[in-house]
Amino acid sequence: MTKQATNKVFHAIVHGRVQGVSFRYHTRAEARTLGLNGWVRNLPDGTVEVLAQGDDRDLRELLRWLKNGPPSSRVDTIDIDWRDPTESSEPFKIIY
Numbered sequence: 001m002t003k004q005a006t007n008k009v010f011h012a013i014v015h016g017r018v019q020g021v022s023f024r025y026h027t028r029a030e031a032r033t034l035g036l037n038g039w040v041r042n043l044p045d046g047t048v049e050v051l052a053q054g055d056d057r058d059l060r061e062l063l064r065w066l067k068n069g070p071p072s073s074r075v076d077t078i079d080i081d082w083r084d085p086t087e088s089s090e091p092f093k094i095i096y
Contacts, residue, residue, distance in 0.1 A: 007053065007054065007055065007084065008053070008054070008055075008056045008085060009025045009051070009053045009066045009082070009083040009084065009085050010050075010052055010059055010063070010080055010081065010083065011018055011037075011049075011051050011080070012049070012051075012078050012079065012081070013047050013048070013049055013050075013058065013078070013085060014044070014047060014048040014050065014064070014069070014075055014078050016069075016073065016075040016076035016077070016080070018046070018047065018069060018073050018074075019046055020068060021069070022049065022070055023048050023069055023073050023074040024040045024041065024094045025094070026070040027048070027065075027066070027089070028040055028094050030062060031052055031064050032092050034058040034061055035054060035058060036049070036052045036053060036059065036092050037053045037054060037090055037093075038051045038052040038053050038054075038064045038090075038092075038093075039092065040092075040094055041095040041096070046082050047060050050062075050066065052092070053085055053086065063078070065086045066078055077080070
């Protein structure tokens with residue numbers, strides 16, 4: 001018996017040295033590799049905001065990646081809020 005995929009959403013705020021280090025670019029690449037939908041953007045306070053939707057297993061893999069980020073970044077903490085899925089099915093993108 002195969003396990004059915006579970007569609008979920010998380011909203012995260014990533015704190016640390018996460019701007020000016022290609023964090024958004026690398027997050028988008030990782031999310032697309034995992035087949036996730038959503039977006040990533042810089043916030044004025046120096047944090048990065050991520051909204052990701054997809055299979056629970058793939059979302060947890062993105063969260064594991066976010067805890068480290070790209071090589072030149074430093075992630076201190078991540079605030080995570082799990083949400084109900086939406087109907088949106090846009091490919092993962094950077095919002096400016």
